[in-house]
Every structure is written in C-alpha cells, then in structure tokens.
Amino acid sequence: xxxxxxxxxxxxxxxxxxxxxxxxxxxxxxxxxxxxxxxxxxxxxxxxxxxxxxxxxxxxxxxxxxxxxxxxxxxxxx
Numbered sequence: 001x002x003x004x005x006x007x008x009x010x011x012x013x014x015x016x017x018x019x020x021x022x023x024x025x026x027x028x029x030x031x032x033x034x035x036x037x038x039x040x041x042x043x044x045x046x047x048x049x050x051x052x053x054x055x056x057x058x059x060x061x062x063x064x065x066x067x068x069x070x071x072x073x074x075x076x077x078x
Contacts (some may be wrong), residue, residue, distance in 0.1 A: 002027045003035070 002016070002025060009016055009029055016027055020041045029037040042051065049056075 001025065003030060004028070005030050005033075006036075 002019065004016060004027060006029055009027075016039070019025065020027055020039055024041050024043055026041075027039040028035045029039065
C-alpha cells in the first residue's frame with residue numbers, strides 16, 4: 001500500500017491515479033502523517049450489488065426528505 005501526503009497527492013494526482021488503475025494497489029492519503037483517505041480501484045470486482053454489499057442495509061435515508069426541492073438553499077441564485 002502506498003502512503004502519500006495531501007500536498008504531494010495534489011501535485012501528482014493523475015500519476016497516482018494511474019498507479020492505482022494499472023496495479024490495483026491502494027493509496028492512503030495522510031494529513032500531518034495521520035491516515036485520512038484511502039484510494040482504491042474498483043476494477044472488475046463484479047456487479048454494483050457486489051461492490052456495495054458491505055454497506056447494504058447500513059445506509060439509512062428518508063426518501064421523502066431526499067426528494068424535496070431545496071428552494072431556500074438556492075435563493076438568490078435562481
């Protein structure tokens with residue numbers, strides 16, 4: 001697993017993305033030497049259901065609230 005700081009990743013992001021795509025090796029992004037983000041390739045891991053099977057049933061949402069328009073948020077922009 002490759003470890004890289006945020007600043008180095010920012011400067012060479014495409015290079016690191018290519019490494020992940022080509023090798024499948026994960027990258028851990030650090031902030032002041034503390035791991036904060038993990039970048040990994042989806043690759044050919046199968047169907048969408050297989051990819052998200054570890055979070056199935058764990059994510060909760062209120063569909064009704066999710067589908068409500070956000071008019072107040074965009075006031076002044078529309």
